Each structure stands twice: as C-alpha cells, then as structure tokens.
Amino acid sequence: MTIEATARTVREATLDLLRDLGLTTIFSNPSHTEMKLFEDWPSAGFRFITGLQEATVVxxxxxxxxxxxxxxxxxxxxxxxxxxxxxxxxxxxxSHTPMVILGGQQARKLLQGEPFLHARDATQLPQPYIKWAAEAARPQDVPALLLKAYNIANQVPKGPVYVAVPEDDWGRPASTVPLPARAVVPAVVPDPAVLAEVAAKLSGARNLGIVAGPTIDTQGARHDLISLAEKLNATVHGSPVWPRSSFPENHPLFAGVLPPIPEMISAKLADHDVVAVFGSPMFTLFTTADIFPTTPVEPDLTPQPQLPENVEFLHFTDDPEAASWAMAGTSYVLPPGQTVxxxxxxxxxxxxxxxxxPVYEVPRASSPLTQAYLFHLLAQELPADAAVFEELPIARADFHEQLPLGVDNNYFATASGALGFPFAGAVGFALAAPDRRVVAVTGEGSAQYTIHALWTAAQHDLPVTFVIPNNAGYLSLKYYLQEQDRETWQAGWDLSGVDMAGLARGFGCPAERVETPEQLQKALKTAFATPGPVLLDVVVADPGLFRL
Known part of the structure; x- marks a missing residue:
C-alpha cells in the first residue's frame, strides 16, 4: 500500500485533539524519545513550559x-x-489532580531488545500511583487513547493518567476516520431522601462537628460550607494533613486542623455527638501514639485505630475506595460540594x-528569629488574595496559628508526604493565574526536591514569593530520636552550609538572606512589591520538638 506524502500524521491528529481539549499548555523536560512530537512545532496556539527536572515538571x-x-x-x-x-x-x-502524562517510548522495532532510554513494561512503572495507564496497540490509535485518558483523568475521583507513545508513532499515518464528537458530563446528584435524612441528623445534633476536606474547595463549595456551618453553629475542623483549604482559618468557628494521629483525633472529636466529614478520607493517618517510644516493646496486640464509639460519624465522599475503609460511621458516595x-x-x-x-500568643522579635515570628510578620504583609503553598513538616502548627488564611486565600500543601510539591506547584499556579500573588513557604530541606522550579519562575517572570524558614536541618528526623542519638546521627539530619539565596540567584531568581527582625519586615514588603519572583532565605532558630 502506498501512503500519500500529504496524509495526516499521528502527530498532526494529536495536536488537533490537544487544541480541541484545551490542552495547549505543555509541561515538559523532553528527551530523545519525545522529539518527533515537537518537529515543525506550531508557532502559535501552544505554550511550552520547560522544567529542568521531571519531578519539578509534574x-x-x-x-x-x-x-x-x-x-x-x-x-x-x-x-x-x-x-x-x-x-x-x-x-x-x-491530591486527585487531573493530569495526562505522555511518556516517550523507544521505536517499536527496537522494543524486543534493551534500547537506550527503554521504558520496559511502560504502563507498569507508574503503578499503583496512577489512575489509569495504557500504550496504543497501533500508532493510529494514539489520539483516541489520549482522548480516553483525558476523560478518565477528569472523572471523579480525578487523578493522573499515563499514556506511553513509541517515538516512531508520531510520523505514522493517522486514522482517516475522525474521532467522534463526544462529551463526558458529570451528572451525579445527591439522593433527595439521603439529603433529608442527613439534614435531620445535622439539625438534631447536640454538639455538631464538621470536618472540612479538600474536595469541598476543589468542587467550589467553600462559601457553601461556611453558610452551612454558620447556620448550624457547628465547630469546623480541618481534615488531617489539610492539603487544600476548604474553610477559612480565621473564621470564629474554625477549631484548627486535626492531627494525623488516631488518638489525638479521638480526643479532638470526643465532645461531639455527630461529626460530618465532607470531602475527605476518614481519616488520613501518619502515625500512632504508641510508635514514639524507642524502648523495647511487646508484640503488637493492639486493635486497629479507633474513633470514639459515642460519636455518630457521617462521611461524604466521591471516592468509593475511601468509603470502603472509613474508620467508623456511615459513608455516602456522592459529590460532597453539591451535597453541602x-x-x-x-x-x-x-x-x-x-x-x-482559640487565641494564640503573639511572638516577639528576637535574634535569631523564630519561625513563629516569621509567620506572624508574613501574615501582616500577605496580600489578601494571595495563593499560599506550604511544606513545613515541623512548623505547621506555628504556621496555621500565626497565619490564619482567609476566605479569599487559596491554600495548598502536599497530600502525600512526598516532598517538593509547593515549590513547583506555586510556579504552575502562577502560570495559570499570573494576576495573583503566589507564596511558597517551605523549609530548606523540602525545597531541594524541586528547586529547579526557580529557573522556570525566573524565565516567565512569575509573581511568586518563595519564603524559606531555614533552620539548617531535617528537624522532623532529628526530633524522632532520643536526645543522646541526635548527636551520633547528626549526619542524617544536619543541613548546615546550604546557601538558599545563592542557589536562587544561580537560577536567575533574585534572593536575599534575612537574619534580623528589621531586615525581615523590609524584605517582605519589597518582595510583595516586586512583580516577578523573589526568594527570602530566612535564618530561624531550631524550634525544638515540633507540635502537631
């Protein structure tokens, strides 16, 4: 069979599909196996965002x-x-982030061997931390497979998907049959009978508690949750780990973020007779209280983590899997935002x-600076509509106490415990919303995982302020140890000698090292008045044992 030179290629068909889907901003750190996609790249219609390392790109x-x-x-x-x-x-x-990851694969004719840059069992590498993965059986099936991937990524619970494409597929002839016009429309609504039943339980509760999870914010129901809490005069707790704000932290009904430890969750919720958990797993846990002692222990005969038996838990989630392992009560699988x-x-x-x-003590200026004082001053200077990205494993208590974010602030943090999201996530947010000030507050240890994002922020002159509380160590590891072990294992947590300001300037991002209260206030004012990116490397004292 002879193929005409003018026949449309898989690459051209894919670019047309990406335009139709609105996938015109492309995040990439390309290698050899993707380059055929970028041949004869369109001069308009696409925005290509280069990152210096793949973790930063994602x-x-x-x-x-x-x-x-x-x-x-x-x-x-x-x-x-x-x-x-x-x-x-x-x-x-x-985080249930909708994302299509297109992974380059070597040419099909080479796959029976072990070629350079080979993705062996390509769809298996991202498992199980991917919602769906596939590789086209034929080159002409690539556009249809990408359309399926897009729809799966965008269906609740949303998440990243992965499609592997061999390098030589891009130049092959595309299917002559166009993709059918179609749409996947979210049409799930709460059952009216369930709503009536739940409304009666919430209205009849003696001391109602609400746990606000990230899906409420994702589904645009933050103001609705405020109205519900105020009408019911309910105490609102942030869900453990609190990866996205669904309730303003400066609201008088907000009682803080639940710690990810079952014993402490039970203590916080024990006085309620009914607790409604909206848009959060029930519950994300990090550890248990009995793990902290380092002395020899007996065999573990303890029960699974428990919640108070005298509290009725009502769990609202759009994730059937999260409903299957909820710790107590009744789970309703439905859209939490619409339910609220x-x-x-x-x-x-x-x-x-x-x-x-609660009312928290106002920290005092000191030398060296404390992390609490840094957050106190940051709260005074923070723009009212700033989007804040945070990764502070040992400083979250001080951060939320001194910097209670309001209803006009977006707030994001890692939902997984894997380090590095805020630095890169702040840059991605600013690319989507360049009219907003974005602030990334992260320790000097966490910053190393995606520090390459500084280069992208500088290249695009993005309005991102990076604030580093620099205590020169992985102190979350240091304080897991008994006092006598901290010195002998110092090599495992000591990060002294890292010049964050110098690193930032090396990536083209203006930066300043801050060591005094007077310098800090001036530096914050200047940073927020600067149109592009700025990094502040703020030297803070060792805070000691961290609080949850």
Missing amino acids: GMADGHAQATDTPSLVVINGGPGLGNAMGSVYTAAS RDLVPLVRAREQAPPTR
Whole structure:
C-alpha cells in the first residue's frame, strides 16, 4: 500500500485533539524519545513550559491543574524520566489532580531488545500511583487513547493518567476516520431522601462537628460550607494533613486542623455527638501514639485505630475506595460540594454560641528569629488574595496559628508526604493565574526536591514569593530520636552550609538572606512589591520538638 506524502500524521491528529481539549499548555523536560512530537512545532496556539527536572515538571503541572480545575498535560520520557518524576506523581495521585502524562517510548522495532532510554513494561512503572495507564496497540490509535485518558483523568475521583507513545508513532499515518464528537458530563446528584435524612441528623445534633476536606474547595463549595456551618453553629475542623483549604482559618468557628494521629483525633472529636466529614478520607493517618517510644516493646496486640464509639460519624465522599475503609460511621458516595450546597436550605438554623476559635500568643522579635515570628510578620504583609503553598513538616502548627488564611486565600500543601510539591506547584499556579500573588513557604530541606522550579519562575517572570524558614536541618528526623542519638546521627539530619539565596540567584531568581527582625519586615514588603519572583532565605532558630 502506498501512503500519500500529504496524509495526516499521528502527530498532526494529536495536536488537533490537544487544541480541541484545551490542552495547549505543555509541561515538559523532553528527551530523545519525545522529539518527533515537537518537529515543525506550531508557532502559535501552544505554550511550552520547560522544567529542568521531571519531578519539578509534574509538580508544576499539578499546581496548574489545581488552579484551573482542568487536566494538565505533561510530556516526559517514560523510562528514567518518569522514574525521576514518581515522587510528584505520587503527590498528584494523593491530591486527585487531573493530569495526562505522555511518556516517550523507544521505536517499536527496537522494543524486543534493551534500547537506550527503554521504558520496559511502560504502563507498569507508574503503578499503583496512577489512575489509569495504557500504550496504543497501533500508532493510529494514539489520539483516541489520549482522548480516553483525558476523560478518565477528569472523572471523579480525578487523578493522573499515563499514556506511553513509541517515538516512531508520531510520523505514522493517522486514522482517516475522525474521532467522534463526544462529551463526558458529570451528572451525579445527591439522593433527595439521603439529603433529608442527613439534614435531620445535622439539625438534631447536640454538639455538631464538621470536618472540612479538600474536595469541598476543589468542587467550589467553600462559601457553601461556611453558610452551612454558620447556620448550624457547628465547630469546623480541618481534615488531617489539610492539603487544600476548604474553610477559612480565621473564621470564629474554625477549631484548627486535626492531627494525623488516631488518638489525638479521638480526643479532638470526643465532645461531639455527630461529626460530618465532607470531602475527605476518614481519616488520613501518619502515625500512632504508641510508635514514639524507642524502648523495647511487646508484640503488637493492639486493635486497629479507633474513633470514639459515642460519636455518630457521617462521611461524604466521591471516592468509593475511601468509603470502603472509613474508620467508623456511615459513608455516602456522592459529590460532597453539591451535597453541602443542597443541605444549606434544608437544615434548621441554630442559636449562635460564642466563637470557639482559640487565641494564640503573639511572638516577639528576637535574634535569631523564630519561625513563629516569621509567620506572624508574613501574615501582616500577605496580600489578601494571595495563593499560599506550604511544606513545613515541623512548623505547621506555628504556621496555621500565626497565619490564619482567609476566605479569599487559596491554600495548598502536599497530600502525600512526598516532598517538593509547593515549590513547583506555586510556579504552575502562577502560570495559570499570573494576576495573583503566589507564596511558597517551605523549609530548606523540602525545597531541594524541586528547586529547579526557580529557573522556570525566573524565565516567565512569575509573581511568586518563595519564603524559606531555614533552620539548617531535617528537624522532623532529628526530633524522632532520643536526645543522646541526635548527636551520633547528626549526619542524617544536619543541613548546615546550604546557601538558599545563592542557589536562587544561580537560577536567575533574585534572593536575599534575612537574619534580623528589621531586615525581615523590609524584605517582605519589597518582595510583595516586586512583580516577578523573589526568594527570602530566612535564618530561624531550631524550634525544638515540633507540635502537631
């Protein structure tokens, strides 16, 4: 069979599909196996965002998708490139971020051997931290497979998907049959009978508690949850790990973020008779109290983590798997955001009691600076509508106490425990919303995982302020140890000698090292008045044992 030279290629058909889907911002650190896609690249219509390392590329795409609530597109090598990116893929999966990852594969004729940059068992590498993965059986099937991937990524619970494409597929003839016009429309609504039942339980509760999870913000129901909480005069807790704000932290009904330890969750929720968990797993845990002692222990005969038996838990999630392992109560599989909207007019208004939000001590200026004082000053200077990305494994308590974010602030943190999301995510968010000030607050250890994002921020002159509370160590590891062990294992947690300001300037990002209260306030004012990116390397004292 003779193919005419003018026949449309798989590459051309794919570019047309990407335009139709709106996937025109491409995050990439390309390698040899993807280059055929970029031949004769269109001079207009696509925005190509280069990252210097694949973990940073996926992190930027994650932030972009969370800003737009639409899938982002990543193009990286499907072997070592995807391997580099897996920590960020793990985070995107934990955050339910819609994302299409297109992984380059070697030419089909080479796959029976072990070619350079080979992605062996390409669809298996991202498992299980991927929602779906596939490789086209035929070159002409690539566009249809990408359309399927897009729809799967965008269906709740959303998540990253992966498609492997052999290098030589891009130049092969495309199918002569166009893809059918079609749409996948989310049409799931809460059952009215369930809503009536739940409204009666919430209205009749003696001391109602609400746990606000990230899906509420993802589904645009933050203001609806405020209305529901205020009408019911319910105490609101942030879900453990708190990867995205679904309730303003400066609201008088907000009682703080639940710690990811079952014993502490039980203590926080024990006084409620009914607790409604909206849009969060029930619950994400990090450890248990009995793990902390380092003395020899007996065989573990303890039960699985428990919640208070005298509390009725109502769990609302769009994730059937999360419903299957909830720790207690009744789980309802439905869209949490729409459920909150529908409940507001159904519940009975309660008499308003005095606010429950605790008052925290105002930290004092000192030398060296404390992390609490840094966050206190940051709260004073922070733009009212700033989007904040945070990764502070040992400083989250001080951060949320001193920097209670309001209803106009977006807030994002890692949902997985894998480090590096905020630096890259802040850059991706700023690419999607260049009219917003974005602030990334992360320790000097966490920053190393995606520090390459500074280069992309500088290249695009993005309005991102990077604030580094620099305590010269992985102190979350240091304080897991008994005091006598910290000195002998110092090599495992000591990060002294890292010049964050110098590193930032090396990537083309203006930076300043800050060591005094006077210098800090001036530096914050200057950074927020600067149109492009700025990094502040703020030297802070060792805070000691961290609080959850």
